[in-house]
Amino acid sequence: xxxxxxxxxxxxxxxxxxxxxxxxxxxxxxxxxxxxxxxxxxxxxxxxxxxxxxxxxxxxxxxxxxxxxxxxxxxxxxxxxxxxxxxxxxxxxxxxxxxxxxxxxxxxxxxxxxxxxxxxxxxxxxxxxxxxxxxxxxxxxxxxxxxxxxxxxxxxxxxxxxxxxxxxxxxxxxxxxxxxxxxxxxxxxxxxxxxxxxxxxxxxxxxxxxxxxxxxx
Amino acid sequence: xxxxxxxxxxxxxxxxxxxxxxxxxxxxxxxxxxxxxxxxxxxxxxxxxxxxxxxxxxxxxxxxxxxxxxxxxxxxxxxxxxxxxxxxxxxxxxxxxxxxxxxxxxxxxxxxxxxxxxxxxxxxxxxxxxxxxxxxxxxxxxxxxxxxxxxxxxxxxxxxxxxxxxxxxxxxxxxxxxxxxxxxxxxxxxxxxxxxxxxxxxxxxxxxxxxxxxxxx
DNA sequence: ACAGCCCCTGAACGGTCGTTCATTTGCCGG
DNA sequence: CCGGCAAATGAACGACCGTTCAGGGGCTGT
Numbered sequence: 436x437x438x439x440x441x442x443x444x445x446x447x448x449x450x451x452x453x454x455x456x457x458x459x460x461x462x463x464x465x466x467x468x469x470x471x472x473x474x475x476x477x478x479x480x481x482x483x484x485x486x487x488x489x490x491x492x493x494x495x496x497x498x499x500x501x502x503x504x505x506x507x508x509x510x511x512x513x514x515x516x517x518x519x520x521x522x523x524x525x526x527x528x529x530x531x532x533x534x535x536x537x538x539x540x541x542x543x544x545x546x547x548x549x550x551x552x553x554x555x556x557x558x559x560x561x562x563x564x565x566x567x568x569x570x571x572x573x574x575x576x577x578x579x580x581x582x583x584x585x586x587x588x589x590x591x592x593x594x595x596x597x598x599x600x601x602x603x604x605x606x607x608x609x610x611x612x613x614x615x616x617x618x619x620x621x622x623x624x625x626x627x628x629x630x631x632x633x634x635x636x637x638x639x640x641x642x643x644x645x646x647x648x649x650x651x652x
Numbered sequence: 653x654x655x656x657x658x659x660x661x662x663x664x665x666x667x668x669x670x671x672x673x674x675x676x677x678x679x680x681x682x683x684x685x686x687x688x689x690x691x692x693x694x695x696x697x698x699x700x701x702x703x704x705x706x707x708x709x710x711x712x713x714x715x716x717x718x719x720x721x722x723x724x725x726x727x728x729x730x731x732x733x734x735x736x737x738x739x740x741x742x743x744x745x746x747x748x749x750x751x752x753x754x755x756x757x758x759x760x761x762x763x764x765x766x767x768x769x770x771x772x773x774x775x776x777x778x779x780x781x782x783x784x785x786x787x788x789x790x791x792x793x794x795x796x797x798x799x800x801x802x803x804x805x806x807x808x809x810x811x812x813x814x815x816x817x818x819x820x821x822x823x824x825x826x827x828x829x830x831x832x833x834x835x836x837x838x839x840x841x842x843x844x845x846x847x848x849x850x851x852x853x854x855x856x857x858x859x860x861x862x863x864x865x866x867x868x869x
Numbered sequence: 870a871c872a873g874c875c876c877c878t879g880a881a882c883g884g885t886c887g888t889t890c891a892t893t894t895g896c897c898g899g
Numbered sequence: 900c901c902g903g904c905a906a907a908t909g910a911a912c913g914a915c916c917g918t919t920c921a922g923g924g925g926c927t928g929t
Contacts, residue, residue, distance in 0.1 A: 459906085459907095475694065475779065475780075477692065477694040477695050478780075480885080480886065480887080481886080481887060481888085482885090482886085482887095490907070491907070491908055491909065492887085492888085492908090492909080493888085493889080493890085493907070493908060493909070493910095494906070494907050494908075495887095495888095496887095496888070496889080497905080497906055497907075498906095501887080501888080502887065502888090562692060563692075599855075599860055599863070601848060601852045601856055602852065606847075606848060606856070609848060609853070609856060610860070612841055613834050613838075613857065613860060614834075616833060616834050616837035616838075616840070616841075617830050617831075617833050617834040619833075619837075620833035620836075620837065621830075621833075623833070624829055624833075631818060631823065635819065636826075638816075638818070639816055639818050639827070639830070640830065642816035643816055643827070643864040646816070646863045646866065647860040647863050647864050649863065676876085676877095697915080697916065697917080698917060698918080699915090699916090699917095707877070707878090708878055708879065709878090709879080709917085709918085710877070710878065710879070710880095710918085710919080710920085711876070711877050711878075712917095712918095713917095713918070713919080714875080714876055714877075715876095718918080719917065719918090
């Protein structure tokens with residue numbers, strides 16, 4: 436409702452107005468994020484996004500080449516940060532693969548509880564991307580999976596993990612996929628309103644994972 | 653390419669032509685199924701679906717009231733059958749909750765490996781449905797979850813399961829959700845081309861589930 | 870043989886989409 | 900104070916959407 440003049444107001448920008456995402460490009464990103472998460476990329480129109488941040492349709496194209504580029508921008512930054520924080524968590528967890536796995540799960544699950552919106556967008560909306568643009572997202576996802584596979588492999592080699600077999604072989608990739616599916620999709624049903632805190636969720640999922648891979652007590 | 657006359661051909665319909673899904677309504681369902689799975693409900697047009705089964709746009713409305721009703725028809729039948737086969741599997745597994753859980757996982761996972769398309773549609777496309785139409789789908793999903801919760805509760809009561817705690821309480825609903833997420837999303841990455849058979853997948857997932865809930869050997 | 874009916878056709882409708890663009894706005898350095 | 904420029908406007912464009920409907924077979928029962 437409040438008309439939004441281009442807004443320069445003062446040399447000292449009021450602190451309250453800080454939260455209004457001053458660079459319009461950030462406002463667009465934020466608005467698109469929320470709308471994509473709530474309703475899905477194909478049904479959210481450029482007009483929707485721009486109205487949500489007090490601009491008109493045409494202004495989008497001063498900042499992004501297309502609606503598609505906007506989505507890619509959003510997903511890529513989210514995915515990149517996920518890759519970064521998980522690798523960092525594992526690196527800071529010492530040598531024990533059990534601690535590494537627990538640290539990974541904790542960061543991953545908490546992130547998917549708290550940033551439900553981002554997780555949802557990144558996981559559900561990739562398919563709308565140009566084939567060319569989706570490649571680097573898939574690469575990042577494979578990289579994250581390989582971190583898990585690496586932890587599992589170390590655990591098996593050191594005799595600390597005793598994962599279930601397929602026939603007479605272990606398929607660490609399949610196990611990693613199964614676990615990641617489980618962790619990723621907390622974002623689909625966890626609500627901060629419930630009785631369980633994010634920290635409790637993280638612990639529950641870590642427990643289940645350690646049990647599933649047969650971690651020694 | 654091949655023009656498709658209304659096709660009645662003979663009293664004895666050739667066996668080869670059997671596979672062409674004679675009742676057009678079935679052809680529409682099948683075509684819609686595949687297209688929704690591959691590209692997603694909002695971007696698949698009525699014209700796409702009808703062209704895929706050799707008809708024109710308008711013919712859809714001889715069989716369905718709207719595109720929305722078509723999606724609901726597809727999802728509801730898939731979901732209903734899933735509910736049926738899982739309940740049946742549990743009922744035929746005897747009294748031991750470990751056997752019940754294993755039987756449930758087996759049916760559920762194999763179904764999601766083999767009917768990847770259906771599973772994908774049912775799980776990804778509900779959000780496009782009218783709010784009114786989605787209610788019974790959600791009910792069915794809750795029913796399936798409650799079957800799992802029931803099995804877990806029986807296992808805990810009988811001392812055969814020792815699931816991870818949240819604080820000092822068990823939250824069987826959260827555990828059931830976590831497991832179901834894991835089982836559901838095999839449809840997102842399992843490919844029949846790989847080295848693992850559906851049966852092996854089922855066994856792997858059952859193993860992981862039994863471990864996760866702390867089933868006694 | 871003919872009526873009746875089911876079903877398909879394909880043009881048409883009203884809307885909305887992503888995107889473009891000429892025009893206007895308001896800030897900035899000098 | 901002014902010229903330049905980044906950025907917003909909002910009308911316009913062409914395409915395509917879901918849906919409707921008048922018209923036209925070919926089948927079936929009598």
